[in-house]
Amino acid sequence: MSEITLVEAVTQALAFELQADPRMVVFGQDVGANGGVFRATEGLQQRFGRERVLDTPLAENTIAGIAVGMAVQGLHPVGEFQFMGFIYPALDQILSHATRMRNRTRGRLSCPLVYRAPYGGGIHAPEHHSESTEALFAHIPGLRVVVPSSPARAYGLLLAAIRDPDPVIFLEPKRIYRTIKQQVADSGTALPLDHCFVLREGRDVTLIAWGAMLQETLSAAEQLAQEGIEAEVIDPATLKPLDIHSIIDSLEKTGRCVVIHEAARFAGMGAEIAAQIGEFAFDLLKAPVWRVTGYDTVMPYYQLEDFYLPSVTRIVAGVKEALDWDHPRSRG
Amino acid sequence: MSEITLVEAVTQALAFELQADPRMVVFGQDVGANGGVFRATEGLQQRFGRERVLDTPLAENTIAGIAVGMAVQGLHPVGEFQFMGFIYPALDQILSHATRMRNRTRGRLSCPLVYRAPYGGGIHAPEHHSESTEALFAHIPGLRVVVPSSPARAYGLLLAAIRDPDPVIFLEPKRIYRTIKQQVADSGTALPLDHCFVLREGRDVTLIAWGAMLQETLSAAEQLAQEGIEAEVIDPATLKPLDIHSIIDSLEKTGRCVVIHEAARFAGMGAEIAAQIGEFAFDLLKAPVWRVTGYDTVMPYYQLEDFYLPSVTRIVAGVKEALDWDHPRSRG
Amino acid sequence: MHKPRMQLLASFDIAYLQYLDERGSPTQVLPDFATADSLCRAYRQMLLARLVDGRAVKLQRTGRLGTYPSSLGQEAIGVGIGSAMQASDVYCPYYRETGALLERGVSIEEIFAIWGGDERGQNFQRAPHDLPICVPIASQILHAAGVAFALQYQNASQPLRVAVTCAGDGATSKGDFYEAINLAGVWKLPLVVIINNNQWAISVSRNAQTAALSLAQKAIAAGIPSLQVDGNDVIAVHWAVNNGIERARRGEGPSLIEAVSYRLSDHTTADDASRYCPQSEREAAEKLEPLGRLKQYLCSQGVWSSDHQIALEEELAQVLERALRHYNHAPKDAPNALFDHLYARLPEAFYDQYDNLLNCSESHS
Amino acid sequence: MHKPRMQLLASFDIAYLQYLDERGSPTQVLPDFATADSLCRAYRQMLLARLVDGRAVKLQRTGRLGTYPSSLGQEAIGVGIGSAMQASDVYCPYYRETGALLERGVSIEEIFAIWGGDERGQNFQRAPHDLPICVPIASQILHAAGVAFALQYQNASQPLRVAVTCAGDGATSKGDFYEAINLAGVWKLPLVVIINNNQWAISVSRNAQTAALSLAQKAIAAGIPSLQVDGNDVIAVHWAVNNGIERARRGEGPSLIEAVSYRLSDHTTADDASRYCPQSEREAAEKLEPLGRLKQYLCSQGVWSSDHQIALEEELAQVLERALRHYNHAPKDAPNALFDHLYARLPEAFYDQYDNLLNCSESHS
Numbered sequence A, B: 001m002s003e004i005t006l007v008e009a010v011t012q013a014l015a016f017e018l019q020a021d022p023r024m025v026v027f028g029q030d031v032g033a034n035g036g037v038f039r040a041t042e043g044l045q046q047r048f049g050r051e052r053v054l055d056t057p058l059a060e061n062t063i064a065g066i067a068v069g070m071a072v073q074g075l076h077p078v079g080e081f082q083f084m085g086f087i088y089p090a091l092d093q094i095l096s097h098a099t100r101m102r103n104r105t106r107g108r109l110s111c112p113l114v115y116r117a118p119y120g121g122g123i124h125a126p127e128h129h130s131e132s133t134e135a136l137f138a139h140i141p142g143l144r145v146v147v148p149s150s151p152a153r154a155y156g157l158l159l160a161a162i163r164d165p166d167p168v169i170f171l172e173p174k175r176i177y178r179t180i181k182q183q184v185a186d187s188g189t190a191l192p193l194d195h196c197f198v199l200r201e202g203r204d205v206t207l208i209a210w211g212a213m214l215q216e217t218l219s220a221a222e223q224l225a226q227e228g229i230e231a232e233v234i235d236p237a238t239l240k241p242l243d244i245h246s247i248i249d250s251l252e253k254t255g256r257c258v259v260i261h262e263a264a265r266f267a268g269m270g271a272e273i274a275a276q277i278g279e280f281a282f283d284l285l286k287a288p289v290w291r292v293t294g295y296d297t298v299m300p301y302y303q304l305e306d307f308y309l310p311s312v313t314r315i316v317a318g319v320k321e322a323l324d325w326d327h328p329r330s331r332g
Numbered sequence C, D: 001m002h003k004p005r006m007q008l009l010a011s012f013d014i015a016y017l018q019y020l021d022e023r024g025s026p027t028q029v030l031p032d033f034a035t036a037d038s039l040c041r042a043y044r045q046m047l048l049a050r051l052v053d054g055r056a057v058k059l060q061r062t063g064r065l066g067t068y069p070s071s072l073g074q075e076a077i078g079v080g081i082g083s084a085m086q087a088s089d090v091y092c093p094y095y096r097e098t099g100a101l102l103e104r105g106v107s108i109e110e111i112f113a114i115w116g117g118d119e120r121g122q123n124f125q126r127a128p129h130d131l132p133i134c135v136p137i138a139s140q141i142l143h144a145a146g147v148a149f150a151l152q153y154q155n156a157s158q159p160l161r162v163a164v165t166c167a168g169d170g171a172t173s174k175g176d177f178y179e180a181i182n183l184a185g186v187w188k189l190p191l192v193v194i195i196n197n198n199q200w201a202i203s204v205s206r207n208a209q210t211a212a213l214s215l216a217q218k219a220i221a222a223g224i225p226s227l228q229v230d231g232n233d234v235i236a237v238h239w240a241v242n243n244g245i246e247r248a249r250r251g252e253g254p255s256l257i258e259a260v261s262y263r264l265s266d267h268t269t270a271d272d273a274s275r276y277c278p279q280s281e282r283e284a285a286e287k288l289e290p291l292g293r294l295k296q297y298l299c300s301q302g303v304w305s306s307d308h309q310i311a312l313e314e315e316l317a318q319v320l321e322r323a324l325r326h327y328n329h330a331p332k333d334a335p336n337a338l339f340d341h342l343y344a345r346l347p348e349a350f351y352d353q354y355d356n357l358l359n360c361s362e363s364h365s
């Protein structure tokens, strides 16, 4: 068992399931000979053939739409979108069809499919290559939104996503595709969906983050620890449905919470988490749920992206606000 | 000055501005001879000509995309989407271009355009004709999301939207297109954007709703009044940017808040409002911000739509929960 | 002025097919399948479609059905498609499909249920693999391409099961249509796409959709064969669809058929075509409608008579009454259906909402 | 077997144009505009584009530029387009457009800035009406249709200003492309669409995009004229674009041009074409590249020599150095730019975030 990166874990999970399940097919732009622009499908076409690993024409709506047709006839399609910034032409098929076929036909047809897309900033990419719009997908009824944050979770959650009988969008934090290595057994064991992972225990404040942002969040937690502040760090992993119970369990200890995400703040996932915490754990809260997020502006070209992305400094500052909180923040 | 309906107010605003501003053009499916499937553009083509009021081919992506090209060259395009349920193919152009042209060119080009779409349920329409996905649009940086809830606000806000130098999505609550009549002077006077309207004053609880949902909300307020509970009812009207100040002003009186919307709850607008209230007015809150919303499932075919849409009963029950709140709601 | 010399790179022809003219006279020798039996059967199915449509419109007028899109005048398309398909093929319908749905085994009650606002209508009991009717224009054509891929994948040897789909003239303006035929072409999928060119997309006329002379020629963009047929001639439609299906079954890939017809009704019961459609155009189109010409042909062959007609009308009236009784007496769908079919298993996160729904619906009823 | 008799409904021809073959020999009489002066100028611009591309790739390798898409081998397309346009026309470029951008007056510094991660590069100082380069494939073609509408609307009488846009072979698979040409056809917009068919969309070959024999024939779906040209022959490209523009200017509507070329580089600096592109194919394509053949022609006409070449290379090297100095010395964009251009006037609701950004960026620097 060797150490592998997150993107290798994705490849490994795809390969495992292609081997195990003849119904599975993989397709997208450049996923064949090229192995995907991030090499997530490296070697799969050579190994499983052109019938099962296919380059599509350049059309995201096509990728989303044919997946629906394949899935309702019993295949397990896994479609790759090259970057999250190019997924929007596919939204109609995802929202209007993939997530509705089961309900619309009262269970007669279903869509056991996975849409994969690398997401997030921080790799100095061109415009549209650094988006984080998970909240758009989280608002869609019937969709599962899954984000891995380590090689092991990428492997286990992707297997779970592929085996899930309903549509899953699997968002891969490309900034950490190759920055972390981990031993991951290629055992075909899935991790549970709809389930939070506690990455660090702490009693003073609960930090919630996912994907690449967990790197900054864990660093912030360490920095805080040096000041004697023990942060609990939670990776929701499945953003929808959200495992709010685990989050509240943590809040029972800490009473304070900061949500961190790259995406723009307004109507982002942080809002939903804050709202649910309010609804389910109002009495536990010693301070408002703080959000440290991307700004409500367009993800900038890369020269300025560091100002956009939540940094360790911003997270630490947010945590301190949550800790110091005793009277309302100015509304200036 | 005669009484007009909400849809007539839309037509009146379009006509006023077509008359006043030669840069303005109107287009969409069936907006010409047919006057739009809801008659929102009734008579406009006859009056202003086929050069200014145009039927497009059947392609929402086209409607959104050409609006961008028109706007950057100095026109003021107003594109109609026939139903919100068919707007998703246009999302890419809205999110990737309309809202980014100004920023991307550092102010060289801009998109003074309006996308109109009827939205919401309750009219026994076929599948996809009853959607409320305003939250998807509210998450897009650079976009204004405006929802009128009366003929006067439809007239004044649509004029403001057309005159605004940036892209606006204008969502028209079709359920109340013809159910309310109001005297509206055709004076060309716009109402302010980014600004809440207080529709009813009260001291016990703040109810926030928009579009057609204000009907149920105002009815609920009246029912509550008979029990001695005075609800303040606020129409944010511009959902993004959100005028949180006015909401907090209200909370200073009431300390309790219920947000009501038709859309699915998860990552909906209610979450953002609740999160902001937490951030800016935590100390004022005597109870969690409650959400009475559509369920996190697909808007059903019309036989069941009454079960999906928040009813007066559900709103009243939500308010009572907010008022009775003293210990955490069960998390069962 | 300078005129450059150019080489001819490629040439394309678009052909038109008709067997029965508007008076029911054959314009050429009929194909073998056009036996008295099969044509009488086609006539029966077309009449049934027309009666179901007519009844649906009436039900809507009396508040017992929601908005309904009649296929009046386009019955030959649905029946031509349905009669050319095998049960094991997969159909991906749009919403104006009474004829094809009936052919596929979808029941009249199911059709009424769909338009009566009840998802259970889409749970086709006797067409379990077919897709539900699709409302967002042209999006079903991509599903059909995916289905075709699946059928090819699952049964790599020929003859293949094939996917068949239909869309309106307006649908040809939408990117989905083009993307789907382009993919089908390059992946050589067993797919047949039929365009019901009924000349209108609500109020937008065929000529306001595209500058293309024919809709059939749009297939050239995808590099696939195509054909325009008289869509009011059920023999021509059947031949073309069958031909497309047979090609596809042999692994020769997709094709496109434009079936030229006319929408002899309002777009839906919510529409008023008199606002935009010249009365004279509609009247001219009525003369071309598909049932009359087939009946005339059958009569001319001595295989149909007013006795046959009366007997058939009686039979179909009964079929319709039975369906209507079923529709009227079907128990209502339960509110919990809102969540029961959203996921295979409702995630815990939504138990709260499920409970809330049940509580509210109890107080509701 | 029964063979139906069909009528011929429509026929379409796709033509191919070339003036200079790969050895620089004219294949026919050259058009009037192909004077020594104009061709020397075209050669200069093509060489400049090539040098800018080459330098950009080097800058990327040393970390001074982000991912860069070279247009190596496709210089004739950009220069052919740019030289056929008037300054007052509007160009809607995609991202692989060095030649056309330079022709439009976009500065080398601006091009570097864009790929150096700085939006200010898109604020074209000398092409104020042109659209910024567009990254989401094919979406700019819809903008171009909208621009064309605006130009026609604002100047209803002829000659019109026209909109011109370019997209890759891969872009022709996307619904946007088709929707845009279809709209342009039916609205008769003053628009010229050029397809840079460089045979690859990253690793996906032209033949994996579509079964269509040519990309030019996709115009038939929209009912608009089209042409395939040798995209490595700047005279052919210029003639075709100019012809399309003149049609459009006269109010005769849109047209499509497929310019056949080859991507002689990796897709971008982030790509490794050796993973999917046969070496032999690339080598064969190198022989067809556009600069060599034009130079050979000019030399054969006695209007170009190695002295000219050396002088030009020296001149362009200086142009490039000057641009690079500007690029290197440009002050950084300020963090507040994140919000300053989002809206015409920042809404109050975001003042908090703006302040937060300023605070954080102070502590950052």
Ligand SMILES: Cc1ncc(C[n+]2csc(CCOP(=O)(O)OP(=O)(O)O)c2C)c(N)n1
Pocket (backbone or CB within 6 Å): B029, B058, B060, B082, B086, C096, C135, C136, C137, C167, C168, C169, C170, C171, C172, C196, C198, C200, C201, C202, C263, C267
């Ligand atoms: C994507 C989308 N946009 C708009 C609509 C609203 N709409 C319903 S039917 C229709 C016209 C369709 O015309 P056509 O494709 O010719 O089919 P027909 O109804 O004539 O059979 C429109 C615009 C829709 N259903 N889907």
Ligand SMILES: Cc1ncc(C[n+]2csc(CCOP(=O)(O)OP(=O)(O)O)c2C)c(N)n1
Pocket (backbone or CB within 6 Å): A029, A058, A060, A082, A086, D096, D135, D136, D137, D167, D168, D169, D170, D171, D172, D196, D198, D200, D201, D202, D263, D267
């Ligand atoms: C909508 C969209 N999907 C995917 C991408 C990622 N991408 C960038 S370039 C490219 C290939 C484009 O090929 P082509 O249109 O032939 O243009 P070329 O790069 O060859 O000039 C892809 C897939 C994108 N930019 N936009």
Ligand SMILES: [Mg+2]
Pocket (backbone or CB within 6 Å): C168, C169, C170, C196, C197, C198, C199, C200, C201, C202
């Ligand atoms: Mg039609």
Ligand SMILES: [Mg+2]
Pocket (backbone or CB within 6 Å): D168, D169, D170, D196, D197, D198, D199, D200, D201, D202
């Ligand atoms: Mg290319």
